[in-house]
Amino acid sequence: MICKLCLKEATLRDSHIVPKFMHRPLWDENGRLIKTSTDPSISPKITQEQLKQDLLCGDCEQKIGRWETYARDLMFRNASSPEVYENAMIFHGVDYKKFKLFQLSLLWRASVSSLTFFKNVDLSASPHQERIRSMLYNEEPGKSHEYGCLIIFPKDKNIRKIIDVIIEPDEFRFDTYRGYKFCLNGIYWHFITSSHTGRFLFKNAFLQEDGTLPLLPDFNFIKDEYEKLYRAHLVRISTHNLNK
Ligand SMILES: [Zn+2]
Numbered sequence: 599m600i601c602k603l604c605l606k607e608a609t610l611r612d613s614h615i616v617p618k619f620m621h622r623p624l625w626d627e628n629g630r631l632i633k634t635s636t637d638p639s640i641s642p643k644i645t646q647e648q649l650k651q652d653l654l655c656g657d658c659e660q661k662i663g664r665w666e667t668y669a670r671d672l673m674f675r676n677a678s679s680p681e682v683y684e685n686a687m688i689f690h691g692v693d694y695k696k697f698k699l700f701q702l703s704l705l706w707r708a709s710v711s712s713l714t715f716f717k718n719v720d721l722s723a724s725p726h727q728e729r730i731r732s733m734l735y736n737e738e739p740g741k742s743h744e745y746g747c748l749i750i751f752p753k754d755k756n757i758r759k760i761i762d763v764i765i766e767p768d769e770f771r772f773d774t775y776r777g778y779k780f781c782l783n784g785i786y787w788h789f790i791t792s793s794h795t796g797r798f799l800f801k802n803a804f805l806q807e808d809g810t811l812p813l814l815p816d817f818n819f820i821k822d823e824y825e826k827l828y829r830a831h832l833v834r835i836s837t838h839n840l841n842k
Pocket residue numbers: 601602603604605606608654655656657658659
């Protein structure tokens with residue numbers, strides 16, 4: 599089979615679309631996951647879906663794995679302490695190349711995946727999918743605004759404790775910009791994929807080439823989504839109790 603990243607013939611690995619460290623706590627002891635959608639008419643439901651697919655050869659899997667390890671250590675293993683403000687957290691001294699390539703790999707894997715969970719992420723009809731593949735393959739992180747990502751975490755401490763829900767990634771529009779949003783363990787990742795992102799008003803909130811990485815608080819437009827996340831969390835808790 600052909601590896602989706604290097605395009606060479608190889609034995610493919612059963613690759614995680616979402617890195618293990620971002621979803622490991624999601625499955626209960628019976629391998630079940632609560633899945634929720636950004637479509638308000640779809641209720642959270644229980645599934646045994648695994649977010650894995652044969653996508654990458656061993657070498658490409660390892661390459662992406664190195665960026666994942668960097669992002670995991672930075673964000674979740676206290677490898678670096680962010681400056682904490684009332685309304686944001688800012689990491690300094692971030693390895694721009696590694697973290698940006700990690701971000702791009704998340705968007706790209708979801709786009710090339712044929713799993714239904716990622717059905718709303720599809721860049722294949724535009725030049726973006728091939729452009730991002732080439733950036734990943736050549737380890738070129740591009741400019742800060744290229745496929746920039748806003749990382750948003752909830753201000754509400756109770757919601758911040760929700761680390762066990764994943765929402766189907768979906769398309770979103772913001773002003774004249776298009777993009778895709780992922781919610782992984784309570785943290786939102788909003789990728790802006792439009793070609794004119796160089797003019798995006800909040801482009802300073804993307805990871806910067808000087809190693810500055812802001813984590814933003816929730817804005818009003820995302821409040822409803824956090825409420826949904828909270829409801830899905832309650833479903834998970836009640837299901838968990840039923841199992842006992
Ligand atoms: Zn490969």
